[in-house]
Amino acid sequence: MHYPHVASDMIALVSDYGISVQEVPDLPVHSNHVYVSPIEVAFNGIENAVYLGLLWLKPKTILGSMGIVRVIDVGVDVDQGLKGKTFTVSPFSPSSGGIGTDSHGIASEAASIPLDALFPYYEDLGDLNVLLPYLSIALQVEEVYEGKRLLVIGSGPLGSLIAGLCESCDEVGLMGASKPYLPSGRVRMVSKIEPDAWDAVFIATLEAWALEASKEFKAVAFPRLTLRWPPVVPPKAIEIASKPRDDLLRAMKSLDRKFLTQFVVRSDTFEGAIPASDGKLVVVDVRRALRGVGDKGSLKRLS
Structure with a gap:
């Protein structure tokens, strides 16, 4: 494994006896992982369960089980040609378990996730890719x-x-x-x-x-x-x-567009996305949501 940014910290939304935005160490890129820049995170029932105390996670686990990411770097066993490409993130990895639950998620400035959690991203689907x-x-x-x-x-x-x-x-x-x-x-x-x-x-x-x-x-x-x-x-x-x-x-x-779009809504902030609206995936622009929370004094607890 290797570290793309040596001895650096980043801002992330974590489960830590509640949910809060905190500074965390940058993550290593394991041999079968990709290091990504999260574009959008889609909050769902998993984050709701963490927020409500129904699902316990290891403290400091970075949340964000689904969303859209762009690959920045890759592990030694991963095709270098993936760099710069955009993908959809699945909530479960056969090799590492749940993204944002068993392993770190993508609600952060950068993330390291297993290759087998990646789905294709289709430009013409837009936010519907998260489905x-x-x-x-x-x-x-x-x-x-x-x-x-x-x-x-x-x-x-x-x-x-x-x-x-x-x-x-x-x-x-x-x-x-x-x-x-x-x-x-x-x-x-x-x-x-x-x-x-x-x-x-x-x-x-x-x-x-x-x-x-x-x-x-x-x-x-x-x-x-x-x-x-x-x-x-x-x-x-x-x-x-x-x-x-x-x-x-x-x-x-092949599906009715009205049927699909009813399940995806947007929020500008993490606070507006957790808990997620009933029956919805709430999509958040990660950079916009993290903007302005870089100082320790402004880190905010959501639950």
């Missing part, structure tokens, strides 16, 4: 539960994408606090847990009650977003992690 990792999970769910009756618990971006895309499912139910716009009339909003009415349940929320309720179902699936959740894997459960796919761009362009 690509969730779309990857949704497409896999459709393949696994073709011809099945599927209940999705959690009506945020991930749960809604799964419900909206699962056209091969025999029936789809969606349960959650938010009521998203769903272009498909096939999806039924559900308010009551009825395990016998469904062949399987997908848990798209980090709330503990959903995991408890899943014990009554014949089949259970959940997204692998971090190694820290769920604390106990339900019996017979399967995990589905995001992974790059050749059909992601085609699938994204």
